Amino acid sequence: MDFINELNSSQQAAVLNTEGPSLVIAGAGSGKTRVLTYRIAQLLNQGVPPYKILALTFTNKAASEMRKRIAELVGTEIASNIWMGTFHSIFSKILRFEAERLGYSSSFTIYDTMDSRNLIKAIVKELKLDDKVYKANIILGRISMAKNNLIVAQSYAQSARIISEDSSSKRPLLGDIYRIYQERCKQSDTMDFDDLLLQTNILFRDHADILDKYQQKFSHVLVDEYQDTNYSQYLIVKKLSELHHNICVVGDDAQSIYSFRGARIENILNFKNDYPNYNIYKLEQNYRSTTTIVDAANSIISKNKEQIPKRVFSENEEGEKIKVLRALSDKEEGFQVSNEIYRLANYEQQDYSDFAILYRTNAQSRIMEESLRKRNIPYKIYGGQSFYQRKEVKDLLAYFRLTVNQNDEEALKRIINYPKRGIGSSTMEKVREIAIQHQISMWIVLCNLDKIPPFINAGTISKLQKFGLMIEKLKDQSENENAYDMAMMIARSSGIIDDLSNDDTPEGVSRRENIQELLNGIKDFSETAYKDGANDKLSAFLEGVALLTDQDGEKELDQNKVTLMTIHASKGLEFANVFITGLEEGLFPGQQSAASTTALEEERRLFYVALTRAEKRAYMSFATSRYQNGQITNPRPSRFITDIDPEFLDGCHILRDEPSTFKLRSTVSSGFKKPNITLNTPSVNIPDIDRSKLKPIDSSQLVPEMVIFHPTFGVGQVTNIEGFGMQRKAKVLFKEGGSRTLLLKFAKLFTQQD
DNA sequence: CTCTTCCAGCTTTTT
DNA sequence: GCTGGAAGAG
Numbered sequence: 086m087d088f089i090n091e092l093n094s095s096q097q098a099a100v101l102n103t104e105g106p107s108l109v110i111a112g113a114g115s116g117k118t119r120v121l122t123y124r125i126a127q128l129l130n131q132g133v134p135p136y137k138i139l140a141l142t143f144t145n146k147a148a149s150e151m152r153k154r155i156a157e158l159v160g161t162e163i164a165s166n167i168w169m170g171t172f173h174s175i176f177s178k179i180l181r182f183e184a185e186r187l188g189y190s191s192s193f194t195i196y197d198t199m200d201s202r203n204l205i206k207a208i209v210k211e212l213k214l215d216d217k218v219y220k221a222n223i224i225l226g227r228i229s230m231a232k233n234n235l236i237v238a239q240s241y242a243q244s245a246r247i248i249s250e251d252s253s254s255k256r257p258l259l260g261d262i263y264r265i266y267q268e269r270c271k272q273s274d275t276m277d278f279d280d281l282l283l284q285t286n287i288l289f290r291d292h293a294d295i296l297d298k299y300q301q302k303f304s305h306v307l308v309d310e311y312q313d314t315n316y317s318q319y320l321i322v323k324k325l326s327e328l329h330h331n332i333c334v335v336g337d338d339a340q341s342i343y344s345f346r347g348a349r350i351e352n353i354l355n356f357k358n359d360y361p362n363y364n365i366y367k368l369e370q371n372y373r374s375t376t377t378i379v380d381a382a383n384s385i386i387s388k389n390k391e392q393i394p395k396r397v398f399s400e401n402e403e404g405e406k407i408k409v410l411r412a413l414s415d416k417e418e419g420f421q422v423s424n425e426i427y428r429l430a431n432y433e434q435q436d437y438s439d440f441a442i443l444y445r446t447n448a449q450s451r452i453m454e455e456s457l458r459k460r461n462i463p464y465k466i467y468g469g470q471s472f473y474q475r476k477e478v479k480d481l482l483a484y485f486r487l488t489v490n491q492n493d494e495e496a497l498k499r500i501i502n503y504p505k506r507g508i509g510s511s512t513m514e515k516v517r518e519i520a521i522q523h524q525i526s527m528w529i530v531l532c533n534l535d536k537i538p539p540f541i542n543a544g545t546i547s548k549l550q551k552f553g554l555m556i557e558k559l560k561d562q563s564e565n566e567n568a569y570d571m572a573m574m575i576a577r578s579s580g581i582i583d584d585l586s587n588d589d590t591p592e593g594v595s596r597r598e599n600i601q602e603l604l605n606g607i608k609d610f611s612e613t614a615y616k617d618g619a620n621d622k623l624s625a626f627l628e629g630v631a632l633l634t635d636q637d638g639e640k641e642l643d644q645n646k647v648t649l650m651t652i653h654a655s656k657g658l659e660f661a662n663v664f665i666t667g668l669e670e671g672l673f674p675g676q677q678s679a680a681s682t683t684a685l686e687e688e689r690r691l692f693y694v695a696l697t698r699a700e701k702r703a704y705m706s707f708a709t710s711r712y713q714n715g716q717i718t719n720p721r722p723s724r725f726i727t728d729i730d731p732e733f734l735d736g737c738h739i740l741r742d743e744p745s746t747f748k749l750r751s752t753v754s755s756g757f758k759k760p761n762i763t764l765n766t767p768s769v770n771i772p773d774i775d776r777s778k779l780k781p782i783d784s785s786q787l788v789p790e791m792v793i794f795h796p797t798f799g800v801g802q803v804t805n806i807e808g809f810g811m812q813r814k815a816k817v818l819f820k821e822g823g824s825r826t827l828l829l830k831f832a833k834l835f836t837q838q839d
Numbered sequence: 840c841t842c843t844t845c846c847a848g849c850t851t852t853t854t
Numbered sequence: 855g856c857t858g859g860a861a862g863a864g
Contacts, residue, residue, distance in 0.1 A: 143853065145853090171854065172854080216860095446850055448849075448850090631854090632854055654851090654852080714855085715855060
C-alpha cells in the first residue's frame with residue numbers, strides 16, 4: 086500500500102483505522118474523496134470482501150467517480166462488487182428483492198417529482214377542493230417532509246402538531262390527501278423518491294429477519310456527505326450498522342446547504358452522541374486555495390454558532406486579495422465580470438475553463454449569458470432541465486414504464502393521448518371514476534371496458550381498447566426481446582417517431598435528437614448487459630434509468646468554456662477563478678433567510694461553499710439596481726461582503742461609499758417611480774367609477790394612480806407601470822380581489838368619461 | 840377534444 | 855422575463 090505515504094497524518098489515520106464508528110470531518114479542499122476511496126481500498130486489502138462493503142453517496146456522479154478511483158487502486162472487477170451508489174439506487178435494489186413483504190411487486194416503477202405532483206393535483210380535483218388553497222407544491226412538500234421524518238399517513242392524521250399546522254393554514258384535509266396519495270401509489274405499484282427511503286425503514290422495522298440479513302451482509306458502512314442526510318437516511322444507516330458498528334461517515338458541517346430538502350445538520354453534529362466510542366478525524370489542510378481565500382472563508386464561517394470546532398488552513402501561497410466589484414445594474418455586473426474574464430484570458434493566458442460564475446438563483450444566469458455572448462466568450466450553463474426531465478424523453482420513458490408496469494397510473498395518463506388518439510380529459514375522468522368505485526387501477530378498467538355500463542360512447546371505448554391492446558402486446562414482447570429492440574418497437578408503434586418527424590422547427594429537431602440519444606443509450610445498455618451476461622430486458626434498463634439524472638456532464642467539462650452554475654450546483658467542484666455574483670441583501674442572503682438565524686447560517690454556509698471553490702482568485706460582485714421578477718430593486722450590498730475581514734479584500738472602499746450613493750439613488754428613483762403596493766386587502770381609498778360613463782383607454786395613456794375599470798376584476802387603481810412595448814405591464818390594486826399585474830398587450834381597460 | 844389566450848408565480852435540488 | 859397551467863373559445 087504505497088499510497089499511504091501520499092497522505093498527511095490525519096488523512097492516514099482516517100484511512101487506516103477501519104474498525105468502529107468514525108467521523109471524518111473533511112474541510113473544503115482537504116482531499117475527502119481521496120480519503121474515502123483509500124479507506125475502501127484499505128478495507129479490501131485487509132481482506133474484507135467487496136460485497137460486504139456498503140458505500141452511500143447522494144449523487145450518481147459521486148458514486149461513479151468513487152468507483153472509478155477505487156477501480157484504479159484495486160481493479161474493475163473488485164470495485165464493481167462493492168455496494169456503492171446513491172441512497173436511492175441502493176435501497177431501491179434492496180426493495181425490489183424484498184418487495185413482496187411490503188405488498189409491492191419487484192417490478193414497481195418510480196414516480197419522479199412531476200408524477201407525484203400530478204397525482205396530488207388529480208386527488209385535489211377529485212375531492213373537489215380549492216386548488217388555490219390546496220396547492221400541489223405545498224402538499225407535496227408536506228408529504229415529503231412527513232415521509233422523510235417517517236410519519237406515515239396514519240400518524241400524520243393523528244399528530245396534534247400537524248393537525249394544528251394544517252388547520253391554521255386552512256388545509257385541514259391534507260392528511261386525507263396524504264392517505265389517498267399513498268393508497269394510489271400502492272395501487273399503481275409505484276414508489277416516489279421519498280418512499281424508497283421510507284419503505285426501506287418500514288421494511289427493516291417490521292421484518293427483523295430481513296434487517297438481520299442486511300446487518301450481517303454489510304460489515305462496513307460508509308456514508309459520503311453525511312451532513313446532507315435526512316432523518317430517514319440517518320435511521321437506515323444507523324440500523325444497518327447496529328451489528329458491526331463499523332460505520333464511517335464523512336462530511337463537513339460547514340458545507341451543509343440542503344436543509345430545504347430535509348437534510349439535518351444535527352446528524353453530523355450529534356454523531357458523538359449516537360456513537361459514544363467513536364473516533365474523530367479532522368482533515369483540516371486545504372490543498373485547493375490560497376491562504377487569502379481560506380482565511381477569508383474562515384473569517385466568515387466563524388460567525389455561525391452551531392459548528393464542530395476545526396481549523397482549516399492552507400500552506401499554499403498567499404495569493405491575490407478578493408476583488409469586490411460594484412456595478413450600477415445587473416447588466417453592468419455582467420459586463421464587469423465578462424470584461425475581467427476577457428482580460429485574464431487574453432492578457433494572462435488563462436483558459437476559459439478556469440473560470441466559474443456562481444449565482445444564488447438560476448434567474449441570474451440570463452444576464453451573465455448575454456454579456457458573455459457580447460464578448461464572444463464561450464460558456465456552458467449547468468443546471469436547468471436535465472436530459473431525463475425533457476418532455477419527449479419522459480414521454481418515451483412513460484411508455485417503457487407502462488410496458489413494465491401497467492398499473493403505473495401517471496405513466497398511463499401521460500401517454501394515453503400522446504400522440505393524439507382522441508382520448509381526452511373527460512374520458513379519463515370517467516375511467517378514473519369507475520376505478521374509484523371498484524377500487525381498482527385505471528388499467529384494470531381499460532381491460533374490462535366490455536363489462537362496464539355505457540358511460541362512455543362506443544367510439545371512445547374502441548379507442549381505449551386499441552390503446553390497451555397495444556400496451557398488452559408490448560408487454561408480452563418485452564419478456565423476450567432485449568431493451569433496445571423493445572425501445573425501437575415502442576418508439577415506432579406508439580407513433581412518437583412519426584409525431585416528431587413532422588416538426589422541423591429547431592425545437593422539433595432537438596426533440597428528435599434527444600429521443601435518438603435515449604435510444605443510443607439503451608442500445609449501449611443492451612449490448613453491455615448481453616456481453617456481461619446480465620439482464621438486458623427493458624425492465625432492467627428502466628430500473629437503472631429511473632434514478633438517473635445528468636450523466637453527460639463529463640464530456641462537456643473538458644471543453645474550454647466558462648462555467649455558469651448556481652452555488653448549490655458548484656459544491657464539490659473547483660476553479661482557478663471564481664466570481665460570486667449578486668451579493669446583495671434580499672438576493673444573497675435571500676429575502677426569506679433574513680428572518681431566522683438558522684436560515685441565515687445556512688446562507689452563510691452557502692457563501693462559504695462558493696468562496697472555497699476558488700483556487701487562485703475570487704471575486705465578489707454586487708449591483709445597486711437589479712431587475713427581480715420584472716421589478717426594479719435597489720438592493721444594498723450583502724452582509725457577506727462586509728462581514729469578511731477587510732484585510733482580505735481589494736476594493737472594499739466602494740462599500741464605504743455605498744450608504745450615500747444608495748441614499749442618493751433611491752431618492753432619485755422615487756422621484757419618477759411610485760413604490761410598489763402589494764397589499765392583498767382592498768383599499769377603501771380607491772374612488773369609485775360611474776360604470777355608465779366608461780370609455781376604453783389605450784395602454785399608452787395609462788399613468789400611476791389612475792382609476793380604471795377591468796371587465797373581469799372591476800374598479801381598481803393603477804399603482805405601477807413598467808416595461809415597454811409588448812412587455813408593458815400595469816400593477817393594479819382592485820377594490821375587490823387585491824393587487825394584480827396586467828399585461829397591457831392583452832388587458833382591455835376602461836376609464837370614466839369626463 | 841383541441842387550441843388559444845391570459846395570466847400568475849418566482850430560492851436552492853437530488854433522487 | 856419566462857413558463858406552465860387554467861379557462862374559455864372554436
